[in-house]
Amino acid sequence: DIIDDKIVQAIFCLLYTSIFVLGLFGNILVCYVVGRNRAMHTVTNCFITNLALSDILLCTLAVPFTPLYTFLGRWIFGNALCHLVVYAQSTSVYISTLTLTSIAVDRFFVIIYPFKPRMRLATCLAIIICIWSFSLIATIPFGLFMDHRSIAGRFYCEEQWPSEIFRQVFGGTTAIIQFVLPFIVVTFCYVRVSVKLNDRARSKPGAKTSRKEEADRERKKRTNRMLIAMVTIFGVSWMPLNLINVLNDLYMQTGTWTYYHLCFFLSHAVAMSSTCYNPFLYAWLNDNFRKEFKQVLPCFGAQTGPQASGRLGNWRSERTCNGNETCQETLLPTSVVISTTKPSPPLLNAIVSSNLGGGGTDRGARLRSTDSVEVVLVAYTAAEDTVHIDKLDKGAIDAQKNHPFQVV
Structure with a gap:
């Protein structure tokens, strides 16, 4: 043999x-x-x-x-x-x-x-x-x-x-x-x-x-x-x-x-x-x-400054949408993440995870459709929880405020 x-x-x-x-x-x-x-x-x-x-x-x-x-x-x-x-x-x-x-x-x-x-x-x-x-x-x-x-x-x-x-x-x-x-x-x-x-x-x-x-x-x-x-x-x-x-x-x-x-x-x-x-x-x-x-593993080039030590400062996991885990995660330094749920005018009934200015996470906040902010819709793919992000300006929000958000 x-x-x-x-x-x-x-x-x-x-x-x-x-x-x-x-x-x-x-x-x-x-x-x-x-x-x-x-x-x-x-x-x-x-x-x-x-x-x-x-x-x-x-x-x-x-x-x-x-x-x-x-x-x-x-x-x-x-x-x-x-x-x-x-x-x-x-x-x-x-x-x-x-x-x-x-x-x-x-x-x-x-x-x-x-x-x-x-x-x-x-x-x-x-x-x-x-x-x-x-x-x-x-x-x-x-x-x-x-x-x-x-x-x-x-x-x-x-x-x-x-x-x-x-x-x-x-x-x-x-x-x-x-x-x-x-x-x-x-x-x-x-x-x-x-x-x-x-x-x-x-x-x-x-x-x-x-x-x-x-x-x-x-x-x-x-x-x-x-x-x-x-x-x-x-x-x-x-x-x-x-x-x-x-x-x-x-x-x-x-x-x-x-x-x-x-x-x-x-x-x-x-x-x-x-x-x-x-x-x-x-x-x-x-x-x-x-x-x-x-x-x-430092050999992969991890940063050793404040950015590396503050992992949770710009990495969020949202778990508060009616008790259901939405697991929306982003590495954007300044963003507003809205869960993919159906909005109810005139307010967008969405749980907002805010990282504006490096502050803490505001859970349960409501975002008005007239607010001049940048809105990010997060979608999941097979390879990872969050891989692509589309931004809607204020006009796009106004156009869709009477309709469910289309998930990107």
């Missing part, structure tokens, strides 16, 4: 070591950044943190044990870990894919139905608890039907199913719930989000300058690339390993194929590498996460 070649093993060891270090570092950093700042405790960030926790489990349990077992040719970690490692691996994969699905669904509702109340933080935590509970229950057979036995003085950790039919049915069901259904849901959500954002960009009222049109086109391209990357990486990362596992369940002789172990390790390494991509896709490309990363 080519996998027994020392050079091939050295290459895989280097690859798995890189995945382990990068994945562990990136996901621990995500958890730390969210934990240290209460302003980061939003629905989307809770899902991202849960994804990071599942990726940490994958890094610590799936990345090192699988190649070591194959390269050593025996199981040296004892009977308890024989059952626990496989069980924890399967559980963490379930948690990871279901959390990615939850993030896609949450962003779908935020973009497609912007005037409906956002998911509450308590609801988000309940969903996360359900994900963990389902994952722990659904993967019990993986931990139960493992056999730690000695053959010719060597210990092995192998699957021992009650029957071949049970193995095939359970393996097929796992592949459908763990990959096929989440992939369909994620693809559907992000395609709809992309279409909606494109339509929204074309239907913005008012004249546009060439610079504004160019900025809109670039923003749309960037968002679409991000959505395509999310779907593509999810599919490319997990599809090969699921195909290998299904083939292994359907055909008992796959282990005798010449390049089976090589194909398995290639697909397994690709799947495990998702632990490195996720922090980048779902956290680093978010402006608020990136700002916090720069505070934690």
Whole structure:
């Protein structure tokens, strides 16, 4: 078998070591950044943190044990870990894919139905608890039907199913719930989000300058690339390993194929590498996460003056719209942020978060349509909570004061 070649093993060891270090570092950093700042405790960030926790489990349990077992040719970690490692691996994969699905669904509702109340933080935590509970229950057979036995003085950790039919049915069901259904849901959500954002960009009222049109086109391209990357990486990362596992369940002789172990390790390494991509896709490309990363890691060029120390001075999280979390965040130094709710003339019934003059946040303030101020409407995209901002002058406000604001 080519996998027994020392050079091939050295290459895989280097690859798995890189995945382990990068994945562990990136996901621990995500958890730390969210934990240290209460302003980061939003629905989307809770899902991202849960994804990071599942990726940490994958890094610590799936990345090192699988190649070591194959390269050593025996199981040296004892009977308890024989059952626990496989069980924890399967559980963490379930948690990871279901959390990615939850993030896609949450962003779908935020973009497609912007005037409906956002998911509450308590609801988000309940969903996360359900994900963990389902994952722990659904993967019990993986931990139960493992056999730690000695053959010719060597210990092995192998699957021992009650029957071949049970193995095939359970393996097929796992592949459908763990990959096929989440992939369909994620693809559907992000395609709809992309279409909606494109339509929204074309239907913005008012004249546009060439610079504004160019900025809109670039923003749309960037968002679409991000959505395509999310779907593509999810599919490319997990599809090969699921195909290998299904083939292994359907055909008992796959282990005798010449390049089976090589194909398995290639697909397994690709799947495990998702632990490195996720922090980048779902956290680093978010402006608020990136700002916090720069505070934690000086090597990324964080500022050390008053601007750096006063994070909350120009970074706001609005949570007061009828008790619903709107999570409107902006890095503008001087702005008025209005939640995307339906106004009721002659007053704009909107919760205003004011940062004029560097003062504190005025919660529950009402803004009259005749006030000579700059109004900013904030919209969400798939890549981050706030990525583009359109300004309406006083005339635009007067023109729309009898109509709901159109979300940009």
